[in-house]
Amino acid sequence: MAKWIRWLEELCQADYALVGKKCANWGEMAGLGLPVPPGFALTVEAYEYFFARTGLRRKICAILDDYAPRLEEYRVYLEASQAIREVVEGEELPEEIAAELRRAYAALSLRCGTVAVPVSVRSSGPVSRPGQFETYLNVKGEAMLCRKVVHCWSSTFTAQALAYRRQRNLPLAEEPIAVGVMRLVEARAAGVAFTADPATGATDRIVIEGSWGLGESVVGGRVSPDRFVLAKQDLSLISSRHGEKGTKVVATTGGVEEIAVEAAERARPCLGLEELTYLGRLVLKLEEHFGVPQDVEWAVSATSAFPQNIFLLQTRPIAGLSLGAAANWEPRATSRTPTDHIIDLMLRRVFQSS
């Protein structure tokens, strides 16, 4: 049995300490029968082994000792980050891990009917740190995959991550994360879906934002996306606003590239009504299952037909939503009294059934 690899099918929500929240939820979604791209996770232990085995941990501590007295200005964080990332990225992946990674990658490629399947390489921490670590899209070939895994680990030393840990008195010298390796969805359009309005906390609606190309442009806030609001009750379209969608991120031979979107394409909404409703139904299943409003990343494949073209990439509770908003999920028909409501919650959350 592989020591550092866990296939998606082996994972569920409870595995977050081993493979991080993103990958654990990815496995949970797969277990629910939702459409997710195939792949595997490299465990948190691989990170720990890498930094211990290569002697990087000691080197990083030495660098941090140098910078520690001056870690006030952000500029100094940037310098410290650069110094650390240089040594980290100068290291090769230890052969023990690389061998497992190559084996898993070959198996994934085979499953996808090719020899070198393009994947996304995603950071996945046991504690959610949205946007702190890096994700690499369209990684192809085992050599590049090995490099990107190291880069992903190295991204736990961005200036932002260092400053965050410093502020919260967390250990600076490491933040073990897992890495998800997921078949890339060559997306025609991608974006995020919220099962409550993240701005107002209203839980009677689903908010979907999307743009052309890979999800990077919406998640990274590079474009003004299309915004669709659906009623949770019957998934009818309440409103739709068309964003400018000036650029899109697309896969190229050596990675990804941001290109301009043609005028005619800009004006068109990136999702059709049929796709919106289908997506709405999928994300509601997630909310129902996890019991709290979800923030879901989705993609629509350019290479397959509806409904096989719709994929869910990750899910997590909506950050910063007030308790009230989050707890106010749709009471069921049986929830007539407060007691019924509590019993419903108990069945859905404590026993995680129905």
Next chain:
Amino acid sequence: MKRHAFEFDPEIDLKRYQVWYLDGSHSIPPWTPMFAWTWCNHLRHAHVWAAGRLSLPNNRGTDWREIDGCAYCTPTPITDAAEIRQRETVFRERIRPFLEDYDAVWQQAVRELHGLYDPLKRFDYEEATFDALYENWEDVLAMHRRMWELHFYLMYATYTIYTLFEGLCRELLGIDDTSTLWHRLMQGFDNDLFEADRKLWELRLLAEELGLTEVFLSSPADQVLPQLRGSARGRQWVEALAAYLDIYGWRMPRMMEFNCPSWREDPTPVIRHIQQFLAPGVSFDLDRKRPALVEDRQRAEAEVLARVPPEQREWFSKLMAVAQKAGVFSESHDFHFEHQAHAIFRRALLGYGRRLAAKGCLAAADDPLFLVPDELRKALGAPEYHDLRPVVAARRKEFADYSQRLDRPTLIGNLSLEEATAHMVRAQDSIMMKITIGEFPQVRPELAADLYGIAGSPGVAEGPARVILDERDVGEVQAGEILVAPITYSGWTPIFPLLKGVVTDRGGSLAHAAVVGREYHIPIVVNTLEATKKIRTGQRLRIDGYQGVVYILE
């Protein structure tokens, strides 16, 4: 040869079960045969019965086995979706009374139990005929079995509600049952065991009032009573003690065993507590601290409720109020359930022992502790036709050997500690998580601590360690010390006013030490797994009840 059918058999018990967890909370040090039997039979039965009675959708209760006086358990989750759905429908109705009127369910159970206890407490073991003794043994077994049934019926329901509330708070407020805000929500509640301690403190005040302080402080605990009987004022105190013991003396220093005398049998532990209370610098400030704790709890409740929109507050406050009863339940039930039932059980065993010894069927009053119920049935049914002395002698020899082996494996099976934790989390058995096994601690190297545990009650304290491995040594605790123990039992509450903090090897956030520590407002760290191995009496410790870690300072 096997004593009963629930002795662990690797051939059978590891075929379909993956892992067994040591119940270090209760069965270290290992039990006598009679107690181990009651655990694997009555308590195990009660898990299954209660899970069925409540129709817990995905849980058949917990299965238990004995290995040389130690209990091992494993969850029995239900995986068949159709069965789960069927059980859910019934569960809806069975859990309802707990949410609608928790106190009524509680009171009904307590009334039923006292109805079973009262005649047994009055039963005269010296004068009864053997026919009556034989019948009495069936009544004692039935009482004990019923005690555990009601116990787990209430406990599963209570902890399921607690777990839901905890889950909502974790996900939505970012706090869990190891956070300070959580502990603030759970503090400031009275319970029936505290009432016993309060009355004990009144005995201490009475001793002072009667001018008896000197008598208590100048003699060893076991010689205080004879001295008191020598004076009129002393006799007045002894009478007050007798009245106290009548109500509160149905308890033993070790709650989960039959081999320690109850306070009624031997009040020396009570005398020792009075001596501890009379030492300079000790005050019983539970009631002085309570109003501040209540006020702080109300602030915490308001803080939490402010984040709930007005139209959702009704069900949320209702859920919170019932969840808050979990701590009170944890302590109060000990008083009404285990303490009394086990003290009554012990009294019966000793009664049979004396009578059977007189018939030459046994050698000593406590011989029945080394038998199992069927053997006692044989003896009481026809004492003149049985000689169980060789059986008891052999069992005593075995016990003398295995009871010294305290270093039992935490897990049996093929899973690592991490995998076993995940397995338990998936099984969603709230009792295993919160009490018997507890969540396993995570090592957090950044804290550079000597021991990592689970935060049970917030605060930081420094002081000398007092390692107590045997409940009979509780009397050694001095004011200002930090208690280090495998686990604390509810019989130990009287020493809490003396302590600066507590560290335990096992237990979760609803374990005794955590619940009581919150009320005494002292830091508690539970489930460190190895505190009693790493710490020696007298070493200075710093314990951090916010982070759940312990530092050995010297």
